[in-house]
Amino acid sequence: MEEKIDILVTLDENYLDPLKVMLTSLHQNNMQIDFRIWLIHERISSEKLQALQTLLKFYGMELNVIKVPLDLFADAPTAERYPKEMYYRLACGSLLPDNVKRVIYLDPDTLIINPIQELWDLDLEGNILAAATHSGLTNITKGINNIRLGINHGYFNSGIMVIDVKQARSKVQIEDIYDTIRKYSDYLLLPDQDVMNYLYGEFTKEIPEEIWNYDTRQSSAYFTRSFGAYNIHWVAENTVILHFCGKPKPWNEKSNNRFSLLYLHYQQLLKRYEENI
Template sequence: MNLLFSIDDRFYRQLITVLYSLTLNSPENKINVYVITTPEFSHAGELKRACHQLKMVFHQVIIPTDAFADAPVTDRYPKTIYYRLLAHQYLPADLHRILYLDADLLCINDLTHFYQMDLTGYMYASAIHTNLTNTTDVINKLRLQNFDADGYYNSGVLLMNLDEIRQKIKPTDIFDYIQEHILLLPDQDVLNALYGKYIRTVPDQLYNFDTRNLRVYEAISTGQWNLNWVMEHTVFLHFCGRQKPWLATTNRGKFTALYKNYFKLANRLG
C-alpha cells in the first residue's frame, strides 16, 4: 500500500497521528509513506523514526526550490497547491496506485477495500461532501463549467490511478487554467474543473466524513448514520474547516476528544 502526503513543518505531528491511526485500524502489512516536502523541511528525521516504529517505510519526496518556476504563484495561490496534482512527476515511475491523504484526518476502520477498488478508466476516486440540498453542487458546476462531473469533489482523500494520471495531466493545462480563472479553493477547483469527469465517486459517509456535519449526516440518513454507525463503519474522519481538534481547548465537536487521544498517543513516537 502506498500513501501520499504533502506537508510543511507545521503539520508533521498531525501526519504522525494519521499514520498511527492507520496502523491501529488497517491490517496492511507493508505501507510505503511518501511525503512531499520542500528542501527546507526540518522534521524528516522524526517522521522516519515514527514510520520505523510503526513498521512503515518512509520516503521523502523533495520538490526542488525552482519547481513550478513558470507556474502562476500569488499569496493566495502558493506553490503547494500544485503538489498533489503534479505529484506523479516526482514519484517513482514504477508506482501505479497511491492514496493521497490530508494531514487533518483519522483512519478509524480498515481502508483496504477502498484502496483496492477498481479504477479502470478513472484517474481518481474521491467523495462529494453530502448536503441537505444539491444547491452547492449546482453552483459549483456553473462556476467551473464541469457538467459531466457527478458533483464537487473534496481533494483531501484522493485514491490515484497513476497510469491514467500520467497520460492525462499536463502541467501547462493546470497553469493556464489558474491564470484564466478566479478560484475559491485553488487545487480543489482545478481538480474538479479539469478532471471531475474522470473521478469515481465514493460515499463520503465512509471515506471522507466531514466531522462538522454529524447532524447533517444523521438527517440525510433518517438517523442511520449516527455516532455509533460512524465508529463502526466510517474509514476516514476529516476535520475540515478552520477549527482543528489539536488546537481546541474545549470540546468543539463529537470527535475532538477522540482526535486528541490519538494525537497524544501518536506523538510519543518519533
C-alpha cells in the same frame, strides 16, 4: 510477498504534527498492512524529516521523501491562496517513481479509524481519480459550483483521493493546471480543488463520503439524510476516514467538535509512542 499500499502526502513543516497523528491512526487500525509513505515537499528540515523517519520505522512503515527542486514550479502562479504544495498532488505522476502505479492521497487533517484496504482495491473503472463529494443536507453547493466552474458533474473534495498514477503521468499536464489558474483565478475559491474538478472531475469516480471522506462538521446532516441510521455507532463501525474540514482544527484548543476527543486520543497515543522510541 504481499503488496504494499502507497500513501501520498504533500505538505510543509506546519502540518508535520497533524501528519504524525494521522499516520498513528492509520497504523493503529491497519497493523496487518505494509505501507509506503511518499512525502513530497519543498523545504522541510532534515532534522524534522529524521524524526518522522524514526517514528515510521517504529510503526513498520517505509518513508520515501521527495524534495521538489525550488525551480521546478518556478513558472507556477503562486500566492497565499496558491501554495506550491497544491501542485504536488495534482502533478504526482511526474514526481513519483515509475514503479508507483497507484496512491491514496490523504490530507493531514484526517483520521483513519477502520481498515483502508477496500479503498486501495477500488476498481476505478478507467478513471484517473476516485474522490467523494460533500453534499451537505440539501446538495445546493453542487449547483453553485457547477455554474461557477462550468462543470456538469459532482464537486469532488480533493482531501482524500485514489490516484491512478500511471494514467496521471500521461493525462495530467502541469501546463493545463497553470493555464486554468491564470484564466480563472478570480473564480477559484479553493484553488487546487477547483482546478482538480475543472480539469479532471469528469475522470473521477465518486465514492461514498460517509465512509471515505466523512466531514466532521456535517454529522447532523449525515444523520438526517439517513433517517437516523448514520449515528455515532454506525460511524464507529463503518466510516474509515474522518476529515476535519474547516476551522478550528481538532488540535486547536478552540475546537469543540464531537470528534475532537477522538482526535486528541490519537494525539496522546502518538505522544506516548514518541516518548518510548
